[in-house]
Structures are given as structure tokens and as C-alpha cells.
Amino acid sequence: MTTEPIAFWFLAIVLVGSALAVVLSKNLFHAVLWLALALTGTAGVFLLLDAEFLAAVQLLLYAGGIITIVVFAIVVTERLVGERLTQTNMRIGGGALVSAVLLGFIVVVLGKHPLAATRPEMPGDLTRAIGQAVLTRYVLPFELLAVLMLAGMLGAIYFARPED
Amino acid sequence: MGLQPYLILSAVVFCIGLFGVTTRRNMIGILLGIELMMNAVNINLVAFARYTAQVTGMVFTVFTICITVTEAALGLAIVILLFRVRRTVMADHLDLLKG
Numbered sequence: 001m002t003t004e005p006i007a008f009w010f011l012a013i014v015l016v017g018s019a020l021a022v023v024l025s026k027n028l029f030h031a032v033l034w035l036a037l038a039l040t041g042t043a044g045v046f047l048l049l050d051a052e053f054l055a056a057v058q059l060l061l062y063a064g065g066i067i068t069i070v071v072f073a074i075v076v077t078e079r080l081v082g083e084r085l086t087q088t089n090m091r092i093g094g095g096a097l098v099s100a101v102l103l104g105f106i107v108v109v110l111g112k113h114p115l116a117a118t119r120p121e122m123p124g125d126l127t128r129a130i131g132q133a134v135l136t137r138y139v140l141p142f143e144l145l146a147v148l149m150l151a152g153m154l155g156a157i158y159f160a161r162p163e164d
Numbered sequence: 165m166g167l168q169p170y171l172i173l174s175a176v177v178f179c180i181g182l183f184g185v186t187t188r189r190n191m192i193g194i195l196l197g198i199e200l201m202m203n204a205v206n207i208n209l210v211a212f213a214r215y216t217a218q219v220t221g222m223v224f225t226v227f228t229i230c231i232t233v234t235e236a237a238l239g240l241a242i243v244i245l246l247f248r249v250r251r252t253v254m255a256d257h258l259d260l261l262k263g
Contacts, residue, residue, distance in 0.1 A: 004165050015177060016176055022180075022184060023181070023187065023196075028190055028193055038177075038200065042207060045210075049210050049214040050214060051214065054222060054229075057226060057229055061229055062199075062229065062232075066199060069237055069240050070240065072240075077192070077243060077244060094186065095182075095186035099180070099182045102178075103175055103176060103179040110175070115168050116166060116215040119167075120216075122214070123217070133219050134226065141227060142227075145227055152235075153234075155238055156241040159238075159244070159245045160241050160244055160245070
């Protein structure tokens with residue numbers, strides 16, 4: 001367990017750095033690529049928290065799926081070179097102030113409350129436990145989720161249909 | 165390592181995402197900020213699930229990941245539709261509902 005802090009700080013630096021690059025990058029296409037790095041770093045954090053299944057889901061759905069969709073959306077709506085891609089920020093001071101105040105608030109609240117310092121042993125295989133929970137106790141939300149995703153897919157196809 | 169570093173990391177990523185949402189002009193950039201915020205929430209859920217040794221938080225994370233993917237697909241479909249109608253994706257040019 002001595003490698004955990006090193007891995008955590010490495011991942012934290014990667015995650016925060018790439019997240020900053022996502023919001024500050026002038027080129028939107030570069031921002032998407034930085035987002036891919038941030039999502040992969042999150043998968044690493046999940047691995048650090050012993051959630052291998054979630055790390056795999058994260059890589060497949062987020063880093064694979066969302067990045068592809070966003071790249072397609074940029075290609076459809078923007079030119080990849082030229083002046084239009086520069087995302088000049090209008091209210092950068094206000095946004096920074098709001099974010100900093102919220103962050104300070106969260107850190108103060110976290111500092112005031114005692115939190116678990118050690119992690120308890122997880123009983124058995126985590127992936128198996130997730131699968132069993134999804135298909136027994138949480139089977140109704142799981143099926144509703146399928147309906148939601150179908151509705152979302154139909155909605156996206158309806159929006160993107162060719163014009164008559 | 166305790167739970168606290170994970171929560172602070174997630175708070176930092178969440179606030180960076182919020183900064184992106186409030187300062188980007190491009191609607192796709194705003195969606196990227198929302199993805200970052202959702203990501204921070206997922207880190208929070210998994211960290212709490214791991215440190216309380218309960219699998220519920222991880223199941224919930226599976227659900228939030230699926231919902232986020234649906235939201236991103238729909239949001240980008242709306243962006244493409246708006247671009248088709250207005251020929252722009254800049255949020256401050258989209259003032260159709262302004263009286």
C-alpha cells in the first residue's frame with residue numbers, strides 16, 4: 001500500500017492539469033483531447049479505489065463514446081482552423097470567483113468533519129458484487145435506465161434527421 | 165490514504181468544470197465542462213462507496229455514467245440542430261427566447 005500515495009498524486013496532477021487545459025484551451029479540438037486525458041485519469045482513480053469494472057466502463061463509454069461524439073459535433077459545427085475556434089472568455093473573472101468560492105467552501109466543510117482515514121476490506125469480488133446488486137436489488141432502476149437510453153437515442157436520431 | 169484527498173480532488177475537478185461552464189462561449193465547450201463536473205461526481209461516489217465498503221455507490225456510478233452518456237448524445241444533437249437553424253454554436257448569440 002506504499003505505492004498508493006505516489007499513484008494518487010500522479011493521477012491528481014494529471015487530472016487537474018488536463019481539466020484546466022480543457023477549460024482554458026483556446027482550440028476546442030485540443031480541449032476535447034485534453035478531456036480524453038482527464039477521463040482516462042479518472043479511470044486510473046477508479047482503479048486506485050479497487051473499482052476495476054467502473055474503470056473499464058469509464059474507458060469504454062466516456063473516453064471511447066463521448067469523445068467520438070464530441071469530435072463529430074465539432075467537425076459538423078466548426079471549422080477546425082481559423083479565427084472562429086478561439087473561445088474568448090467573456091466573464092472569466094466572475095467564473096473564476098464563483099468556482100474559487102465554491103471550492104473554498106467545500107474544502108472548509110471537508111476540513112471540519114472527520115472522515116474515514118483507512119479503507120475497510122471489501123468483502124469478495126467487487127465486480128461480481130456490482131453485477132449481483134444490479135440484477136437483484138436495483139433491477140427496476142436498471143430497466144428504467146434502459147428505457148431512458150432508448151428514449152435518448154430516439155430523441156437524438158429525431159433531432160439529427162435529414163431536413164424534409 | 166484517507167477519504168479526504170479523494171474528496172478534495174473531486175471538488176477541484178468539479179470547480180474547474182464549473183469554471184468552464186460559466187466562461188465558455190461555445191455550446192460544445194459548455195458541454196465539456198458539464199462532463200468534467202459529472203466526472204468529479206463519479207469520483208466522489210466511488211470514493212465514498214469504497215470507504216464505507218458498500219457496493220451501492222458503485223452501482224449508482226454505473227447509472228450516472230449511462231445517464232451522462234445519454235445526456236451528452238442528446239445535448240450534442242441539440243447543438244447540431246441549433247447550428248442548422250442559426251448557423252452558430254455561440255451561447256450568447258442564441259437569444260431566440262429573449263423578448
